[in-house]
Amino acid sequence: MTAHAPAVVAHDLIKTYPGGVRALDGMAVTVEAGTVFGLLGPNGAGKSTTVKILTTLARPDSGAAVVAGHDALRHPDRVRRAIGVVAQKSGADPVATGRENLLLQGRLYGLRGAALGKRADELLDRFDLTAAGRRMVKTYSGGMQRRLDVALGLMHRPQVLFLDEPTTGLDPEARTAMWEEISRLAGDEGLTILLTTHYLEEADRLAERIAIVDRGRVVAEGTPDGLKGELRGDAVHVELSRTPDEVDARLLATALGECAAVREVTFDGRRLSARADDGPAAVPRVLTALEQQGAAVASVTVARPSLDDVYLRYAGRRFSEADTAGHQDNSGRTGGTAPADPTGRTDAAGAHDDTAGNVPARTSGGAR
Numbered sequence: 001m002t003a004h005a006p007a008v009v010a011h012d013l014i015k016t017y018p019g020g021v022r023a024l025d026g027m028a029v030t031v032e033a034g035t036v037f038g039l040l041g042p043n044g045a046g047k048s049t050t051v052k053i054l055t056t057l058a059r060p061d062s063g064a065a066v067v068a069g070h071d072a073l074r075h076p077d078r079v080r081r082a083i084g085v086v087a088q089k090s091g092a093d094p095v096a097t098g099r100e101n102l103l104l105q106g107r108l109y110g111l112r113g114a115a116l117g118k119r120a121d122e123l124l125d126r127f128d129l130t131a132a133g134r135r136m137v138k139t140y141s142g143g144m145q146r147r148l149d150v151a152l153g154l155m156h157r158p159q160v161l162f163l164d165e166p167t168t169g170l171d172p173e174a175r176t177a178m179w180e181e182i183s184r185l186a187g188d189e190g191l192t193i194l195l196t197t198h199y200l201e202e203a204d205r206l207a208e209r210i211a212i213v214d215r216g217r218v219v220a221e222g223t224p225d226g227l228k229g230e231l232r233g234d235a236v237h238v239e240l241s242r243t244p245d246e247v248d249a250r251l252l253a254t255a256l257g258e259c260a261a262v263r264e265v266t267f268d269g270r271r272l273s274a275r276a277d278d279g280p281a282a283v284p285r286v287l288t289a290l291e292q293q294g295a296a297v298a299s300v301t302v303a304r305p306s307l308d309d310v311y312l313r314y315a316g317r318r319f320s321e322a323d324t325a326g327h328q329d330n331s332g333r334t335g336g337t338a339p340a341d342p343t344g345r346t347d348a349a350g351a352h353d354d355t356a357g358n359v360p361a362r363t364s365g366g367a368r
């Protein structure tokens with residue numbers, strides 16, 4: 001990788017799973033070296049599929065991906081040596097100790113002797129696991145296990161670390177601790193981190209740049225503040241007393257549009273959202289306009305734009321709505337992510353993911 005080359009460049013990625021599910025539909029991502037980049041999207045948006053391709057655990061139907069200066073499709077072995085992967089499901093052996101897991105991981109990457117033990121102890125210390133290092137992993141709390149997963153991903157000092165939903169399933173306290181840890185990692189010299197998340201707050205807090213992913217492609221990209229800044233003015237949210245039907249919703253939107261104080265009116269059930277240059281000043285006019293249409297209002301809030309507002313603007317629906325709809329959106333299925341395959345193959349069919357077979361069974365928590 002040359003000094004200023006991006007750590008990850010992928011474009012035009014298309015991936016169709018068996019059964020016709022188009023998981024990626026022109027996905028593109030560029031991550032500058034030494035930065036934290038967030039792929040933010042609801043369930044089923046295509047984040048994990050992107051990570052699987054970038055980490056050589058799946059192949060796209062078409063498109064290109066270069067990671068740490070190596071072509072991920074032509075030289076997957078070179079990419080694997082340069083990256084660490086923390087997959088959604090823990091890769092640690094539950095009946096081995098934390099330290100044993102680290103030692104095994106290090107051996108898979110060629111570390112031996114004193115250097116191996118030193119690196120394992122260094123990481124146990126760094127992730128506050130020294131006291132638990134000689135205990136079996138099955139006795140660890142969720143947060144401890146997740147910290148060990150990240151330590152495993154770092155054992156061989158990768159240039160690029162992939163964190164797939166690093167805090168999903170953690171309680172709020174463990175999540176905050178993990179955020180602090182990731183922020184610290186981001187300060188490590190030269191380490192590039194690509195994380196996927198469906199937590200708006202997580203992306204906002206950790207990532208220097210964010211790509212918002214919806215239905216297999218990026219719908220908006222920028223810094224969290226830049227993205228929010230693009231949405232001029234305040235967000236005005238009105239909770240109606242009852243859900244308007246389609247005709248009423250249209251009438252209300254027209255009436256609000258005419259009152260000139262607000263723009264970009266959208267409905268999500270009983271919730272109406274709009275933008276206003278001066279939110280507080282717009283509220284009385286909004287209430288009057290709604291009242292004139294006979295709509296009863298339960299509550300009104302005015303807020304600075306959030307990433308949820310950014311998502312709404314670019315994806316045309318609320319993040320929570322899309323997250324709940326999950327995989328139904330582009331697959332027609334309701335089933336959630338396909339079960340991980342212990343062989344390291346990540347596609348349901350697996351047959352065309354032939355590169356995955358060469359990954360050491362425990363490569364930093366890959367495809368499990």
Ligand SMILES: Nc1ncnc2c1ncn2[C@@H]1O[C@H](COP(=O)(O)OP(=O)(O)OP(=O)(O)O)[C@@H](O)[C@H]1O
Pocket residue numbers: 017018019021022023041042043044045046047048049050198327328330331333336337338346347348349
């Ligand atoms: N092995 C598979 N076989 C068939 N369809 C799949 C497979 N893996 C993922 N999909 C489908 O591809 C789409 C994208 O899934 P993907 O897991 O990449 O999304 P995601 O954004 O990571 O979501 P999540 O946060 O739930 O993991 C979804 O519709 C999903 O159901």
